[in-house]
Every structure is written in C-alpha cells, then in structure tokens.
Amino acid sequence: MDIDLALRQEQPAPLTADSTHDAKRDFESWDRSNRMSLMIMKHSIPKAFRGTKSEEITQAKSFLDDLEQHFAKNDKVEMTSLITSLMSMKYKGQGNIREYIMEMFHIASKLKALKIELSKDLLVLMVLEKWTLNELISHCVQEEDRLKRDKIKSAHLVSASKDEGKKRKYQNEAVKGPAQKKQEQVSNNCYFCDKPGHLKRDCAKYHAWRAKKGLPELPKAK
Incomplete structure (x- = not known):
C-alpha cells in the first residue's frame, strides 16, 4: 500500500450502489492511505505547530495545507516584528557604536531568511538617518576616543606583561644562592683546564696532553 497515496491524489468520488469493483478498490486504498497519513502526522507534529482547526480536518x-498556512502566518x-525593531532601533549614546550597527545588520539577515532582502546601501542609509549631522560627528569623535583608549589599554597590558616577565627573571636570579651560581659557572668550564668558553673535547691543552701520552687522536666534532 502506498501510504502517501492520499497526498498525491485527490479523494475519489464517494461510493454508491452502482460503483464498480475497481472504484471501490481505489476508494478503499485512498481512504486507508488518508487515515494512516493523518494519524502519522498528528502524532509526529506537536500541537504547538498546528492550527486550532487541524483537529477538525x-x-x-x-x-x-492548513499547516503551511499556519507557518505562513507565523x-x-x-517579519512584522523584525521590521518594526529595525525601524525603531536607536543608539542610546552608550556602548559600542559598531555593535549597534552590527545588530541592525543581524536583523537584516533574519529578514533575508524570510525572503525580504534589504540592500547594504539601504541599511547604511537607515543607520545615517537616525542621527543629525552634529550627532553623527559627535558619535564618530566618541568612537575614535574609545578606540584610542582601547589601544592605550592594550599597550599597557603588553608592557605590564613584559615587566612581569623581567621581574620573575630577576626574582629567580635572586633566589639562586652563591653555591648554585658557582655550580652553574663550573658546569660551563672545561673539565680539563677548568677555563670557560669551551668543552673538554675542544681543549687544545687536552689534545696536547693526549699526544704527549701517545694516545690516539680524537675524532673532530661535526
């Protein structure tokens, strides 16, 4: 049985005493499909998404069709709510102007999803029309000041971070005792001549000593 038969075909003519066997068979198939389809849809779709008349259908x-009309109304x-919000939006003189403008574009994107597309030029015009020339200049100056403050604040944070790093380095150096510093200095000295700046394998005195003792020459470090 085709469950979606009732969705693809119109209801056959009502049966009468003169209806043929084929007509009865077609009507019964359609009626069974119709009842099954209704039962499945009513159990699958929450009442909140259906119109009040859906139970009578x-x-x-x-x-x-009724469900489609219900969603069209919603x-x-x-759509009306979004357009009203867009037209009534007004900058209150607080917060970030950029965020205010981005909110307008966000509403416009929602309208676009509802197949109402506003051009960017129109949106820009709507933004500008909300202010007089003096207000626009004033807001631009405020925004520039805010950007400068943010830039200075960021510079201070970077500087403070660098100073903190140097401070920790100096503190670590101060914590090291004389014995530890001496040990670090000794570890950097040649183990043969006890002089800094080179390792034992590179020590000229060590190589001369080995030659004097008749020891084989060490391979050169790569």
Whole structure:
C-alpha cells in the first residue's frame, strides 16, 4: 500500500450502489492511505505547530495545507516584528557604536531568511538617518576616543606583561644562592683546564696532553 497515496491524489468520488469493483478498490486504498497519513502526522507534529482547526480536518492533504498556512502566518508575524525593531532601533549614546550597527545588520539577515532582502546601501542609509549631522560627528569623535583608549589599554597590558616577565627573571636570579651560581659557572668550564668558553673535547691543552701520552687522536666534532 502506498501510504502517501492520499497526498498525491485527490479523494475519489464517494461510493454508491452502482460503483464498480475497481472504484471501490481505489476508494478503499485512498481512504486507508488518508487515515494512516493523518494519524502519522498528528502524532509526529506537536500541537504547538498546528492550527486550532487541524483537529477538525479529515483529509491528509488539507491538513498539510492548513499547516503551511499556519507557518505562513507565523512568518508574517515575525517579519512584522523584525521590521518594526529595525525601524525603531536607536543608539542610546552608550556602548559600542559598531555593535549597534552590527545588530541592525543581524536583523537584516533574519529578514533575508524570510525572503525580504534589504540592500547594504539601504541599511547604511537607515543607520545615517537616525542621527543629525552634529550627532553623527559627535558619535564618530566618541568612537575614535574609545578606540584610542582601547589601544592605550592594550599597550599597557603588553608592557605590564613584559615587566612581569623581567621581574620573575630577576626574582629567580635572586633566589639562586652563591653555591648554585658557582655550580652553574663550573658546569660551563672545561673539565680539563677548568677555563670557560669551551668543552673538554675542544681543549687544545687536552689534545696536547693526549699526544704527549701517545694516545690516539680524537675524532673532530661535526
């Protein structure tokens, strides 16, 4: 049985005493498909997404049509709400102007999803129309000052971070005792001549000593 038969075909003519065997078979197939489709849809779709008249509908195709109209009404309500919000938005003189403008573009993107697309030029015009020339200049000056303050604040944070790193380095040096410093200095000295600046394998005196003792020459370090 094709469950979606009632969604693809119109309801056959009602049966009468003169209906043929084929007509009865077609009607029964459609009726069974219609009842199954309605049952599945009503159990699958929450009531919140359906119209109030959906319970009275007895045909699966009509049920889907009613559902589509219900969503179309909801889209219109949302559309009206978004347009109203966009038109009534006003900068209150507090916060980031950029965030305020981005919020307008965010609403415009929601309208675009509802198939109402506003051009960027129109959005820019809507932004500018909300202020007089003096207000716009004043807001631009405020925004420039805010950006400068943020830049100075960032520079202070970077400088403070560097100073903190130097401070920790000096503290670590101060914590080291004379014995530890001497040990570090000794570890950097040649183990043969006890002079800094080279390792034992590179020590000229060590090589001369080995030659004097008749020891084989060491391979040169690569």
